[in-house]
Amino acid sequence: MDKYWTQLNHVVNTAMAFKSRALMSLLTGESADGFAREMYEKVMRYNSMATGHFTGDECLSGDSPVQGSECCSVAEAMYSYEILLAVSGNPFWGDLLEKEAFNCLPATTTPDMWAHQYVQMTNQICCSRIAPDQVPFNSNGGEAHMFGLEPNFGCCTANFNQAWPKFALSAVALSADGLAVMSPVPVSVRIEKEGTAVSLQVISGYPFRDEAVIEITAERPVEMELLVRIPGFAQGALVDGEKAEPGSFYRIYRKWEGSTRVKVSFSFVPVLTDRPNDMKALVRGPLVFSLPITETCRKLEYVKDGVERKAPYCDYELTPASDWNYGFCTETFEVRGNEIGEFPFAVDNPPLQIKTEMVKIPWQENGGVCAPLPQERRALSQPEEKLLQPYGCTNLRMTEMPLVSR
Template sequence: MVVDTISELILKPLTTNEIKPKGWLLRQIQIQAEGLSGNLDKFWPDIKESKWIGGDKEGWERVPYWLDGFIPLAYLLNDDDMKKRAKKYIDAIIHGQEDDGWICPCSKVERERYDMWALFLLLKVLVVYYECSKDGRIEEVIYKATKNLDRHIDRFTIFNWASTRWFEMLIPIYWLYERRNEDWLLNLAIKMKAQGFDYQALYENWPYEKPQAFGHWSQMNHVVNQAMAIKSLALFSRISKQEEDKTFAELMIEKLFEYHGTATGIFTGDECLSGNSPIQGTELCSVAEFMYSLEHLIQITGETKWADKLEYIAYNALPATISPDMWTHQYDQLVNQVECSRIEEGSQPFNTNNGEAHLYGLEPHYGCCTSNFNQAWPKFALSAFMTTDKGIACVTLAPSTVETAINDVDVKISLSTDYPFHNKLIFCVNVSEPVEFAFDIRIPGFSSSATVNGADTKSGEFYTISKTWNNEETIEVVLQFETEFIERPENMVAVRRGPLLYSIAIEEEWKMVNYGNKEKLRVFPHCDYELFPKSQWNYGYADKKIEYTFNGVSDIPFSTKEAPIKAKAKVVEIDWPKTNGVVTKVPVDRKPISQLIKEVTLLPYGCTNLRMTEVPYIDLEK
């Protein structure tokens, strides 16, 4: 394969200087800044005392993971204190770079066994920092580190996490090539693929139709690796120019969802792929990384289907595994989750994680998610608008504003909406002087119908308005959604309406885990909690008529107590027990305990902490 350039992106991302969240999305990232994400460097040893800044704690992935979200969060909020704290880490990392370009915190004798995944991640972070800050030092730092990597892997090929995540290095390589245009960078990209794990061979000969035996752990079916790798060959297609590379993500997603999919739009993995049971867990890191993969697929292909998937995960699986105040999170979320209490070893539903992985806390089970989950919301906010060869596209639907220039004319487009909780979108387009460009509005594929300024349009496509724009113009988009009862394994169903999945709400009691007076780290507000149910969960749907009420978005968008939208459904009680705090995979008996039909509240999945999502439909006429 002769490589002489890289292909252009169909949709090009904008920066924190051009996109700003507003409305409920702004409030959501403010909550994140007020919670764990915005405070980890103040108290968590793996960030506060990391080897990356001269300390003696973890000096591998956790600081880069945290910075990957903290940096865009700081700049989206234009928070001077957060920017200053981010710069402190960047300054220390740059100061630690050695003359030969090596930048990771280890001794020279340790280099040959250093897992270079941390470098790939760090260089991605430096790209993010440059795009936010325009710091003039960054390009040379990345150049020297990448040169060093090119020499290093000729002697010490990549292994372990670097091997299974080789494609992540393509992101800083491409960024650098667009600035330096040096052929060795493209050759390095080819070396990365040659030395990296071959996901194509794995998925074309798929061995993971079922979860592996309890306790068996493998890099090859590790859930976060799969979530990351979904973008792998699409990224490489910018070099190969091969259509099959660009579409490989479709094969991966087909296999993952056929054997390990859930109603939430994410696949199970705790930490390895775990089947399609609603009581298997999904690691939070995989949610954040699947979103990031989809953002790249959108840019490379320009296809709206990837934006549909991105939104669905962002509005369901992401908020459901983080407490509404964003001070605590789970390592594993369960689709049917009636209790989050400590489970004795050997009794947990997880194949490879311990019985505390589903607690809400600082670092349940393992701390990678503590540092990594915070990239999801800021990067999602940055996916709202992108540029095209002919203008601007609204890619994901969330309240936000873009300010940029087209043909040297200032253009501002603002989206006001309570979507996904409500169905109306109001765009306001302002231009400083007349200018011609195309404005593309994505109409979600899960809308049953849609209108733009009263005119019918197709779902699952971009609606394009190409014209000369003058002064200020308003565009109104109205989306219609229908209730769907999604079929799930074991003759179960889940309720979905448009971009939101719904769950039977369970009242909850939060109990702080008491680790004793000597505990200094897991203390309020960054403490651990067990959650216990205070209402019933053992129901099956008895009617397909669901009634919805929009209540407006509160100060906490994904609030359990003040959910923006609620629904009422008719159910009957069935025999569905729990053991060790976990419901059985399916009910013991689907015959109603009584003929009494009850009305229960359904909440958006993302507004729940305890929930029943995949349940049977009981036909009372049989």
């Protein structure tokens, strides 16, 4: 990949551009998301990541799992998808928004958000300084994937903080005649409908749990609609026991009085999805799963530009303390639910895991970066039981791996 930089395919500009015609459509009357759908398909045709995001370190960088994607691009893509979902009403953008929010965003920050990466890698076996002649990134330096206060450049330090608040604000929206639950995450809102105070609360552990309860409380009887977005990646869904179509909004129109609970449940199945070069990624619902790599963490405390970088606002070097050169060897998966703790995207205590068997395979690394593809697709060991966890619950990980014979 040539190392270059241009505004035309800078990854953050690309992420921002998705919403441009949706906003213009409010004035022109054009299709709210026709431009964005076409643009997304073109970008993903050559620069896709297993998470549904796109590479860019700095500019669009191909589909290798060791190409990075900038933290700012995640925050801006989320904002674009929020606008597209609100303006077009197309549930497709809600699917992409959740993939960003539950995979890319938590992966690029530590659970306490004191540190972040400038670029994240799909297959990330080490986060330490890379020698200049071994850097895989398009136009970033060898520290861009390290966790810290402002690795590589300070823009993401200021920008990533907008992503969660804007996502929370977009989780419920006003519809034409009521309220729309855009994402069944824990959230609450209060509105006035025809002079009546109405509150809505979503009680859920989504995306780590497959159901939610929507509680609506009206001070006086009021008629209105409730729209519930049903994710397109669900194999099935029920709303109050009635079947709901994945990739749509389920509508309830009724008179609401007192407190009413609406139960929503989804069916998610772990599947190996295809990636370029005959690689695979494990996906269940909105979550991508990775093989976590045990890490050794070293704090890097120093003074730069007159500012003392001291923990927790220092830099961190993460090196692997477990083997990472594995491939899938079965399509049998067992889902395990764990307690959801104070930090839902915890690395050490993930709320969800998937047990499967994997085998070691020949796979080279150079300077802390694994080769984009393994040397061979043959087993070096007997199958080993492994626990995969959500991509967003990892620092070091392997995500795109081949399916090999035992």
